[in-house]
Amino acid sequence: KNQVEQSPQSLIILEGKNCTLQCNYTVSPFSNLRWYKQDTGRGPVSLTIMTFSENTKSNGRYTATLDADTKQSSLHITASQLSDSASYICVVSADIDDMRFGAGTRLTVKP
Amino acid sequence: DTAVSQTPKYLVTQMGNDKSIKCEQNLGHDTMYWYKQDSKKFLKIMFSYNNKELIINETVPNRFSPKSPDKAHLNLHINSLELGDSAVYFCASSQVPGQWGPVRTDTQYFGPGTRLTVL
Numbered sequence: 001k002n003q004v005e006q007s008p009q010s011l012i013i014l015e016g017k018n019c020t021l022q023c024n025y026t027v028s029p030f031s032n033l034r035w036y037k038q039d040t041g042r043g044p045v046s047l048t049i050m051t052f053s054e055n056t057k058s059n060g061r062y063t064a065t066l067d068a069d070t071k072q073s074s075l076h077i078t079a080s081q082l083s084d085s086a087s088y089i090c091v092v093s094a095d096i097d098d099m100r101f102g103a104g105t106r107l108t109v110k111p
Numbered sequence: 112d113t114a115v116s117q118t119p120k121y122l123v124t125q126m127g128n129d130k131s132i133k134c135e136q137n138l139g140h141d142t143m144y145w146y147k148q149d150s151k152k153f154l155k156i157m158f159s160y161n162n163k164e165l166i167i168n169e170t171v172p173n174r175f176s177p178k179s180p181d182k183a184h185l186n187l188h189i190n191s192l193e194l195g196d197s198a199v200y201f202c203a204s205s206q207v208p209g210q211w212g213p214v215r216t217d218t219q220y221f222g223p224g225t226r227l228t229v230l
């Protein structure tokens with residue numbers, strides 16, 4: 001069983017709407033949690049990195065939250081744009097050589 | 112001005128062949144990585160390497176070997192290719208602050224990927 005579970009598996013929203021992606025993990029010990037955006041055919045791009053002492057971090061229209069007690073994270077996208085269509089991957093690690101990747105959420109933003 | 116570049120972008124080869132994928136980063140980072148993304152889109156780390164330490168994911172077959180001619184390059188050499196090696200391989204780099212330790216917040220920059228198809 002994967003130690004990083006993301007939901008939903010896929011999501012379709014209209015341009016301009018907000019959405020929230022979920023990441024639940026069982027990885028222990030915990031060092032940090034990262035959210036990546038991966039466009040089709042491209043390499044992942046880092047959005048946020050949070051350690052256990054951080055419970056929210058923003059990067060433009062992207063806001064990630066972390067609850068280390070319940071081992072849950074969310075990525076909130078505000079005022080979605082067509083260019084937000086991509087896979088969003090949650091990565092939880094104890095150390096750099098122990099990174100556990102979620103399967104990703106495939107987001108499609110439609111006009 | 113590409114930060115992390117990989118060549119080739121596509122690689123189609125026969126089973127049993129030996130092939131290499133090249134990776135270069137111009138960010139001045141001291142640590143580079145290789146990842147494999149399978150058909151289900153799961154990313155798995157294969158190697159992490161700086162000029163002091165090579166960390167190998169124990170699940171990686173020894174047919175895979177990283178070769179670093181210098182700090183800016185980490186090439187991936189694969190011997191005796193198998194059908195199951197077909198995947199997209201990503202190179203990445205980061206600047207590790209200070210000593211390797213349990214709390215890491217370095218941002219990884221990924222290359223565009225190399226799609227390997229073994230026939």
